[in-house]
Amino acid sequence: MTTLFAQPYDISASGFYFETFEDYQDKAIKAVNRYGEPVEEFEIQFIDGEEIDSELAKAFGVNQANLESFFEAIEDLDKQDKQKLIIAVGDCGYDLESVLSDPDGADVDxxxxxxxxxxxxxxxxxxxxxxxxxxxxxxxxxxxxxxxxxxxxxxxxxxxxxxxxxxx
Incomplete structure (x- = not known):
């Protein structure tokens, strides 16, 4: 199980833990600051899970915009595909979206x-x-x-x- 934390940029709001994209969506829509205004921006932090998924989160630069893709990658990619993505994006300079759309397009041995x-x-x-x-x-x-x-x-x-x- 992978656990992440959504830390609001609004210092008057409280963050929340979540384990799925749907869980994040449910909690994010309900998040308000102490003045009752909705919270729109969160910093996403990897808290707990498999070590390779932590490395994957770093390669993703996981944030609100790619959070759904991150959860899909955790579920869909095997260990070797995750390693290839981590290397291709983190060290070889490949674009994350291009590697996700065509994993074989990343020319990494x-x-x-x-x-x-x-x-x-x-x-x-x-x-x-x-x-x-x-x-x-x-x-x-x-x-x-x-x-x-x-x-x-x-x-x-x-x-x-x-x-x-x-x-x-």
Whole structure:
């Protein structure tokens, strides 16, 4: 369950907690300040929920305008799609709306490895550098390859999981 808080910009009004978009709408329409005037603007704060959803809220820059899309993303996207969105919007500069409308349009490669060195080892094993004779395999400098990979790839930790990614 994801819990958010709507903090009114009007300092004479009280905020409220909510867990769904419908819950937010019901409470927001009833919100008034101490003079009985309706409250129109809220700062939306992520309070509790899964760690990846907290990261998603940061990538969204969750606010009143995209709150419904945020709740839909929590429900509709799986963990890997959420990670891709977080990276694409947060680090690669993609527009949130374009990624939501076409998730495959974000040209981001994600590798689920714990370090750049592990990615270097994976690339060598997969033959990306061509066939390497067995006697030479013991002389490969994976750390040097990892340093070279850092020119195009970056590491990120999302919800406690390390990924290596590249934006195109």
């Amino acid at each position: 994600i590798f689920y490895v714990s370090s750049m060195r592990e990615l270097a080892e994976q690339f060598v094993e997969e033959g990306i550098f061509g066939p390497i004779p067995e006697p030479l395999q013991f002389y490969i400098d994976y750390d040097a390859i990892a340093r070279d990979l850092e020119m195009d790839f970056s590491e990120i930790v999302i919800a406690g999981e390390t990924c290596v990614y590249r934006c195109h």
